Amino acid sequence: MKKIIRALALILALSLALSLLAGCGGQSQSAEPAPTKAPEMSEELESELNAFSDEVIDPDLTCTITLGNWPADTAPASELAVFEGYKATMAKQYPNVTLVPDYYSYTLSNYVPMAKGGTAPSIFQPPFTDPQLLISQGLVGDVTDALAACGALEKFSPSYVEMLADENGRIYGLPRDGYVLGMHLNVALFREAGLVTEDGLPMIPTTLQELAEYGQIIREKTGKAGLVFPASETYGGWLFTNIAWNFGCVGDSALEYQDETGRWVCNFTSPEAIAAMEYMRDLRWKYDILNADATTTDWAGSHSLLGTGEAAMNFAADDSVDQPTANKGLPLEDFALVPFPAGPAGRYALAGGTCYMFSPDITPDQATALMAYLRILGKLPFLDDDIIAGMRADYAAKRDRGAPVLPAISAWNDEEYNAAKQAIIDEYCNVDMRLYNDFFDSISEGTITLRAEEPVFAQQLYRELTAVIQRVITRENADIYKAMNEAQESFQEYLDDEINNA
Amino acid sequence: MKNRNSDLIRRGRRREDLKAWLIMLPGILLMTFFVWEPLLESIRMSLYKTENVELVKFIGLKNFISVMGKSNFTQALTNTFAYTFWSLLIGFVLPILLAMLVGETVRGKGFFRTAAYLPNMLPGLAVIILWSAFFSGEKSGVLNILLAKLGVPTQTYLTRANLVIPIIITIATWKGAGATALIYMAGMASVNPELYEAAAIDGASVWQRVVHILLPSIKKLAGTLLILQIISVFQIMYEPMVLTKGGPDNASLSLMQLMWQYAFGGSMDYGKASAVAVIVTAILLVMTAVYSYFNNKESDWD
Numbered sequence: 001m002k003k004i005i006r007a008l009a010l011i012l013a014l015s016l017a018l019s020l021l022a023g024c025g026g027q028s029q030s031a032e033p034a035p036t037k038a039p040e041m042s043e044e045l046e047s048e049l050n051a052f053s054d055e056v057i058d059p060d061l062t063c064t065i066t067l068g069n070w071p072a073d074t075a076p077a078s079e080l081a082v083f084e085g086y087k088a089t090m091a092k093q094y095p096n097v098t099l100v101p102d103y104y105s106y107t108l109s110n111y112v113p114m115a116k117g118g119t120a121p122s123i124f125q126p127p128f129t130d131p132q133l134l135i136s137q138g139l140v141g142d143v144t145d146a147l148a149a150c151g152a153l154e155k156f157s158p159s160y161v162e163m164l165a166d167e168n169g170r171i172y173g174l175p176r177d178g179y180v181l182g183m184h185l186n187v188a189l190f191r192e193a194g195l196v197t198e199d200g201l202p203m204i205p206t207t208l209q210e211l212a213e214y215g216q217i218i219r220e221k222t223g224k225a226g227l228v229f230p231a232s233e234t235y236g237g238w239l240f241t242n243i244a245w246n247f248g249c250v251g252d253s254a255l256e257y258q259d260e261t262g263r264w265v266c267n268f269t270s271p272e273a274i275a276a277m278e279y280m281r282d283l284r285w286k287y288d289i290l291n292a293d294a295t296t297t298d299w300a301g302s303h304s305l306l307g308t309g310e311a312a313m314n315f316a317a318d319d320s321v322d323q324p325t326a327n328k329g330l331p332l333e334d335f336a337l338v339p340f341p342a343g344p345a346g347r348y349a350l351a352g353g354t355c356y357m358f359s360p361d362i363t364p365d366q367a368t369a370l371m372a373y374l375r376i377l378g379k380l381p382f383l384d385d386d387i388i389a390g391m392r393a394d395y396a397a398k399r400d401r402g403a404p405v406l407p408a409i410s411a412w413n414d415e416e417y418n419a420a421k422q423a424i425i426d427e428y429c430n431v432d433m434r435l436y437n438d439f440f441d442s443i444s445e446g447t448i449t450l451r452a453e454e455p456v457f458a459q460q461l462y463r464e465l466t467a468v469i470q471r472v473i474t475r476e477n478a479d480i481y482k483a484m485n486e487a488q489e490s491f492q493e494y495l496d497d498e499i500n501n502a
Numbered sequence: 503m504k505n506r507n508s509d510l511i512r513r514g515r516r517r518e519d520l521k522a523w524l525i526m527l528p529g530i531l532l533m534t535f536f537v538w539e540p541l542l543e544s545i546r547m548s549l550y551k552t553e554n555v556e557l558v559k560f561i562g563l564k565n566f567i568s569v570m571g572k573s574n575f576t577q578a579l580t581n582t583f584a585y586t587f588w589s590l591l592i593g594f595v596l597p598i599l600l601a602m603l604v605g606e607t608v609r610g611k612g613f614f615r616t617a618a619y620l621p622n623m624l625p626g627l628a629v630i631i632l633w634s635a636f637f638s639g640e641k642s643g644v645l646n647i648l649l650a651k652l653g654v655p656t657q658t659y660l661t662r663a664n665l666v667i668p669i670i671i672t673i674a675t676w677k678g679a680g681a682t683a684l685i686y687m688a689g690m691a692s693v694n695p696e697l698y699e700a701a702a703i704d705g706a707s708v709w710q711r712v713v714h715i716l717l718p719s720i721k722k723l724a725g726t727l728l729i730l731q732i733i734s735v736f737q738i739m740y741e742p743m744v745l746t747k748g749g750p751d752n753a754s755l756s757l758m759q760l761m762w763q764y765a766f767g768g769s770m771d772y773g774k775a776s777a778v779a780v781i782v783t784a785i786l787l788v789m790t791a792v793y794s795y796f797n798n799k800e801s802d803w804d
Binding site for chain 1: 553554555568571572573574634638639640641642643656658660661662663745746747748749750751752763765766767768769770
């Protein structure tokens with residue numbers, strides 16, 4: 001008995017010691033983080049951070065703003081240093097604005113109770129799928145006047161205005177960055193499979209058919225998955241919509257559309273949608289190129305599989321190039337970003353992004369302070385020394401941590417601003433652009449058509465389609481039409497409940 | 503004199519009552535605020551059309567009709583009963599066996615007891631992530647590596663509709679069986695040792711001792727743990743949510759996960775989510791009532 005007591009005491013003592021250690025580690029998380037000087041911060045980055053102007057811009061602006069986009073303590077030190085630099089600059093230029101860093105990672109589920117309870121951070125970053133929902137429910141703050149006052153309102157790209165405004169044209173958000181869906185390649189696996197050109201570059205699959213064939217070769221030659229497809233939750237349906245567009249699910253054959261009476265109609269059983277789902281079936285049962293656990297793989301998992309060399313291709317965008325590289329260790333020379341492959345009916349690519357939105361309780365002063373903060377971050381279309389310093393700091397930080405520094409897809413209609421930004425990016429570029437040119441050229445030359453997400457209840461639509469994909473890739477003899485019809489009925493009922501009969 | 507004494511006794515009792523109420527007051531307040539009020543609010547919410555957490559319009563049972571009319575509800579309900587079935591099959595007897603084995607162990611009993619309980623000390627999500635690496639369908643999956651040593655080709659596990667629920671229950675049992683076994687061990691320890699001695703003198707075998715002494719002694723305890731297990735498994739959520747995300751094709755979707763999907767899966771339909779929660783509560787109430795009925799009946803027979 002004594003022995004048991006002794007053993008238990010030992011376990012308890014160990015647990016207490018571990019909790020104390022954990023507590024020590026967590027202490028800095030609760031309060032305002034101590035200024036961080038990154039040990040691995042390059043001199044270049046340090047000098048960029050020191051380049052911000054110290055001049056006081058508005059000594060009278062007095063308010064407190066909580067910054068929900070503050071990086072966690074576990075973020076790379078260079079990234080933390082950049083944010084500390086922004087904060088210090090803000091303190092100099094607006095001495096009476098108090099900035100409270102907040103470790104907030106937005107999800108719809110955690111945001112709603114915070115907004116309702118008055119504890120939402122002043123600024124946070126939702127994806128472009130959520131603004132309209134948040135605006136319609138009154139859960140975000142209006143910044144139209146603050147934007148107009150600083151002169152950024154007129155430079156908004158109209159497509160973004162549509163995404164971030166209500167029906168009266170009032171603006172509730174700002175684009176953080178836009179993205180275009182393409183494909184990430186693990187070039188090392190392409191090399192191993194012999195899929196390289198004379199220049200040693202990967203042979204890019206330009207069509208969905210080529211994707212299947214190349215994937216098959218990679219599977220045969222390397223034993224690894226040709227394509228990682230995250231067919232869980234809503235991710236599968238999200239990626240499938242892009243494949244479906246390329247099979248012709250646009251216009252009258254779109255997956256959802258409004259008929260002449262204004263009623264929203266779900267259309268999963270068109271010949272084009274069925275053909276797209278048959279393609280998904282072939283990827284699994286004919287070509288066998290998908291990763292083994294596709295139905296449990298999520299967005300992060302798909303990047304992990306590509307980055308660790310378990311898969312050769314992944315449908316992903318230009319804003320997540322740091323995931324397989326800096327985060328998962330794939331060397332930059334083994335990584336490429338290519339355009340979304342064309343289907344039999346066209347070549348579309350999903351365009352979306354992340355935005356900044358604001359607490360529903362912000363005051364006009366807070367809105368002004370938030371615009372000033374975003375200006376320092378370089379997220380407003382203005383060019384001054386501070387902004388250039390901010391951009392340089394951002395790109396230097398990216399380069400420091402081994403993430404590709406790539407041309408940005410701008411959300412602002414301001415040629416001067418866009419050209420200046422590109423010039424700075426060129427200075428910091430750390431990759432062989434031949435591995436990226438096709439992607440950016442396809443957008444600038446218009447060889448690919450950009451398309452926004454499905455217009456209404458996209459997440460619900462994706463969830464329905466993901467279930468069909470899961471059935472199709474786990475059961476060889478699944479009745480595709482029946483599965484699509486069931487999903488269509490279910491989503492139509494949802495549309496009727498939520499819009500048509502509301 | 504008598505009246506005065508009884509007055510004093512009554513006053514003393516009142517004082518005692520007051521003390522008891524004061525001691526219970528914080529608990530009652532906390533229960534009211536954190537348990538009963540949300541419970542009643544959830545029932546109210548299930549009868550309303552909602553806009554995020556606000557009640558917009560009373561719609562009676564419309565949320566229930568809408569939720570129950572969908573195929574994913576039928577699937578989730580069937581799955582939840584399947585979880586319960588597999589949990590009883592895999593997870594009910596195992597802790598009893600474990601308790602018996604540890605109880606019969608002469609040397610290192612403390613070690614085995616701690617070893618059995620250890621998985622319960624691990625954080626739930628860490629356990630799921632650990633097992634997801636074990637059941638990974640890639641070549642690098644732990645089970646696949648082990649099977650490859652035996653010449654078995656790479657298999658997938660978590661993408662097979664017929665395997666996911668037993669796998670999830672196996673994981674949940676691995677984590678929870680030790681804790682339940684400890685309770686059984688305590689129950690078994692309270693059995694009068696003289697009964698065993700008498701049985702041994704009468705020449706009873708181990709099996710006969712188990713069947714005629716041990717099992718009847720822990721019957722009531724097993725009954726209570728059974729209903730607690732059913733209640734717990736009926737609310738299974740994070741295990742399928744993390745391991746399979748309800749897939750493939752909703753094959754591991756549980757009722758509680760469906761509730762989560764309505765609330766936080768993109769549609770923010772708290773009314774329908776509350777309807778699912780109320781349905782789960784109602785089913786559990788019925789099952790508990792049935793158990794209590796038979797339990798009381800059995801007590802009457804005793």
